[in-house]
Amino acid sequence: MSEKLPKDRPIEGSIVGEANPIPSEESAAKILNEKRHNSEDEPRTEDTASPTGGEAAPSSGSGLPKAQLSPAQVGVVQLIDYVCVLVNLAAKPVWSIASYGNLAFYEEELRNQIGIWHDRADVDGPVYLKVDRLRRIDPPEPPPAAKDWLTIGRDPFKEPVVQSLRTVVIAAAEVANLLSEGIVAPADIAPTLKPKPGHDLRDVVLRLGKFPEIEKEIQNYISQSWAQWAEAERPRRQTIDIYDQLFSLQQALKLEGSDKPLEVVWGMGVARWKMPPNELDHPLVEQLVELEIDDAGAILIRPRALDPIVALKPFEAMENPSTDLVARFAREHFAKLAPEHDLSPFEKDTYTPVLRYACAQLDRAGRYFPDHAQIDDRKIPPAAQNLLVTDTWAIYARPRSENFFTADLERLRQAVEETSAIPGPAAALVTEPSDEPTYVPGNLGISGFIGGYSTSTRVESGAHDQILLQQEQIINSRFFFPKPFNEEQKKSWSASKVPMSRESSSRDRRALGKLTRSQISSATISQLAAVSSLHRRARARSLSCVNTSQKEYGT
Numbered sequence: 001m002s003e004k005l006p007k008d009r010p011i012e013g014s015i016v017g018e019a020n021p022i023p024s025e026e027s028a029a030k031i032l033n034e035k036r037h038n039s040e041d042e043p044r045t046e047d048t049a050s051p052t053g054g055e056a057a058p059s060s061g062s063g064l065p066k067a068q069l070s071p072a073q074v075g076v077v078q079l080i081d082y083v084c085v086l087v088n089l090a091a092k093p094v095w096s097i098a099s100y101g102n103l104a105f106y107e108e109e110l111r112n113q114i115g116i117w118h119d120r121a122d123v124d125g126p127v128y129l130k131v132d133r134l135r136r137i138d139p140p141e142p143p144p145a146a147k148d149w150l151t152i153g154r155d156p157f158k159e160p161v162v163q164s165l166r167t168v169v170i171a172a173a174e175v176a177n178l179l180s181e182g183i184v185a186p187a188d189i190a191p192t193l194k195p196k197p198g199h200d201l202r203d204v205v206l207r208l209g210k211f212p213e214i215e216k217e218i219q220n221y222i223s224q225s226w227a228q229w230a231e232a233e234r235p236r237r238q239t240i241d242i243y244d245q246l247f248s249l250q251q252a253l254k255l256e257g258s259d260k261p262l263e264v265v266w267g268m269g270v271a272r273w274k275m276p277p278n279e280l281d282h283p284l285v286e287q288l289v290e291l292e293i294d295d296a297g298a299i300l301i302r303p304r305a306l307d308p309i310v311a312l313k314p315f316e317a318m319e320n321p322s323t324d325l326v327a328r329f330a331r332e333h334f335a336k337l338a339p340e341h342d343l344s345p346f347e348k349d350t351y352t353p354v355l356r357y358a359c360a361q362l363d364r365a366g367r368y369f370p371d372h373a374q375i376d377d378r379k380i381p382p383a384a385q386n387l388l389v390t391d392t393w394a395i396y397a398r399p400r401s402e403n404f405f406t407a408d409l410e411r412l413r414q415a416v417e418e419t420s421a422i423p424g425p426a427a428a429l430v431t432e433p434s435d436e437p438t439y440v441p442g443n444l445g446i447s448g449f450i451g452g453y454s455t456s457t458r459v460e461s462g463a464h465d466q467i468l469l470q471q472e473q474i475i476n477s478r479f480f481f482p483k484p485f486n487e488e489q490k491k492s493w494s495a496s497k498v499p500m501s502r503e504s505s506s507r508d509r510r511a512l513g514k515l516t517r518s519q520i521s522s523a524t525i526s527q528l529a530a531v532s533s534l535h536r537r538a539r540a541r542s543l544s545c546v547n548t549s550q551k552e553y554g555t
Contacts, residue, residue, distance in 0.1 A: 105395045106394045139156075165206070271387060286309040
């Protein structure tokens with residue numbers, strides 16, 4: 001095998017079909033709590049019987065222990081998990097490949113076919129499947145005497161049609177010879193419906209039984225020449241039909257719009273299970289692939305630079321408790337594969353451990369079919385009451401998944417767990433608001449100009465004079481106009497000062513600012529109403545002065 005393609009988007013997800021309505025936050029939180037509960041209750045030291053016999057399967061706690069996460073890291077990880085649960089709840093489980101309603105080929109349909117090559121490689125990397133562009137070969141020509149008695153098509157699956165009767169137009173003299181030889185009967189002779197001037201023509205019905213030599217030539221042609229051609233052409237036509245379907249799919253992918261995009265999947269480990277009212281017929285491991293056409297017109301199917309998908313959505317819909325175990329085992333298994341030994345449907349050790357583990361965990365009575373079948377038996381067995389997992393593969397097209405960003409969320413989750421410090425914006429999402437006062441006396445801003453102090457602000461009584469002085473300086477140097485203004489208006493306002501309004505407003509603010517937090521908490525409702533009224537009147541007087549000044553300048 002040549003060098004493998006790089007990976008840039010690890011994907012761990014479920015089968016995606018038609019989307020359900022967006023789930024509620026309550027349902028998502030419930031599922032997330034259940035997942036955490038199951039994960040916490042999962043034994044770390046208990047050995048799980050390996051489906052391969054004897055060896056212990058890796059548990060969820062395998063591997064090096066992770067560093068202790070900070071509260072901010074834990075909060076961000078939980079937030080990412082919550083979003084992933086919402087995405088998974090929005091996807092409808094797909095039980096059967098046929099339910100996609102698109103092209104689908106099982107392994108047995110693509111094996112031992114003329115012009116179909118498996119497990120190839122070129123300069124661009126591995127090629128799972130190559131389908132040559134074959135051309136149709138026409139059937140051989142029949143003997144000249146038998147040609148008029150046969151209707152031969154180009155379909156090798158349909159034998160030539162032998163005509164036992166045929167009507168011909170011949171001259172009257174030749175008709176007389178046929179009558180004398182007993183080849184035709186008088187009842188089979190009639191005046192021609194297409195007379196020609198100067199010619200004496202008759203319509204004659206000829207019967208094949210009257211021509212034994214021709215009948216023998218027809219039989220020899222069909223049983224020998226045509227049969228040999230059909231036997232060689234039938235597999236070619238099957239390959240041509242497969243090529244035509246893949247070519248149509250490739251053109252659809254190339255010219256697809258954004259309304260109904262498709263993707264092509266190579267699924268490994270087709271599983272069968274009768275679970276009324278559903279019946280499972282879907283691979284457990286999926287690898288997204290792409291279709292190419294080379295210079296010779298052959299179609300190439302090669303893997304995309306994406307990690308495998310573990311298709312466990314039907315089992316999640318069944319509320320199978322081992323779904324998370326299988327997903328975790330598969331993720332760890334594929335992560336351990338060497339770059340030069342990447343996933344391949346033709347290298348069974350790259351994916352069969354996942355199939356065996358899934359069969360043992362998802363159904364304790366499940367069967368791994370290769371252990372009970374011949375090595376060359378690639379047929380899909382019928383579904384039964386227990387899970388049946390095969391090592392066969394299938395190629396199918398389906399609507400493109402709309403939640404691929406879950407792969408990005410997974411990478412983000414890993415980055416959060418590995419980082420030493422969470423950036424400020426991310427940490428702010430999961431940090432509880434502080435109870436400490438955030439008021440800065442030197443940064444009054446607009447609220448300090450027109451709104452005074454909040455009754456909830458903690459201010460020491462000894463700092464009142466200093467704060468009021470700062471406020472007076474701001475009043476003399478800063479302005480707030482509710483409408484557009486210019487420099488002339490600003491100068492006019494500075495010159496006028498509006499002493500009465502400012503002094504009144506200042507007195508009101510003093511009255512409000514001298515109330516400490518304890519005094520306010522013990523004040524009566526009537527006192528609070530009076531303070532609020534003073535504040536509103538002071539603000540109204542200030543705005544009235546500003547509006548009057550602006551009207552004088554026509555703004």
